[in-house]
């Protein structure tokens with residue numbers, strides 16, 4: 001066992017130990033779990049599903065947390081320093097992460113879960129109110145399409161196979177079983193969308209987190225805020241959304257678990273659209289909530305979307 005106090009007291013000593021040849025994960029203790037850090041809660045769930053009992057996963061941004069803007073804690077640095085594998089989303093979601101990796105002295109392999117996914121480019125229209133906002137960057141919310149989730153799982157499986165070759169059979173079997181579950185959920189999402197009259201397949205959220213969902217399933221989402229929560233919506237953006245809700249008869253606006261509800265409440269009040277509930281966009285709920293896993297999140301979201309959009313004039 002590693003003495004926790006000694007580890008905390010001397011990062012340098014801990015690193016020297018980790019760097020010793022032969023002090024590998026598999027060799028030193030067969031019962032020890034592979035320490036993996038995942039940048040946010042959705043990735044942590046994916047790693048748990050594929051890793052099973054062989055891995056110990058530490059998420060950095062926890063349930064209901066905003067992965068776009070995050071201030072790492074000393075505990076995060078410690079987890080990074082002890083990790084063998086770090087799983088990140090990429091596509092510029094975690095702008096705060098490179099600095100944490102560097103400052104923690106982590107020697108972990110960094111696996112990018114979106115590797116191979118073709119990103120949607122965000123036009124960031126209407127986000128130049130303050131000037132100088134960079135235009136046309138990649139939309140990081142690739143997990144909102146289940147087809148992309150399959151690629152996340154394959155990348156995580158490959159990363160675990162490489163980090164812990166002794167567990168390969170287990171990781172491969174867990175991944176295959178999970179992919180089969182994703183197929184079922186994808187069928188449920190498509191069936192639910194089909195039950196919503198085509199003219200009512202549109203809604204509002206706070207930030208532009210559903211671009212991949214829109215593309216995959218054909219429900220249109222419009223947001224006053226761009227693909228990151230870093231820049232606030234301008235008064236002009238909000239006015240534009242309210243005009244759009246009225247002109248296009250958008251049936252509902254949704255709250256998000258990672259954003260402040262005030263903006264959506266204001267838009268609902270001024271446009272007359274109803275508030276359709278809370279969607280889990282960039283983070284899971286805690287374990288006792290309705291979206292404790294990715295699959296529960298996708299099921300919860302489509303259920304809320306169908307409830308709010310299906311009934312009413314077509």
Ligand SMILES: [Zn+2]
Pocket residue numbers: 068141207208209227228229281282
């Ligand atoms: Zn987001």
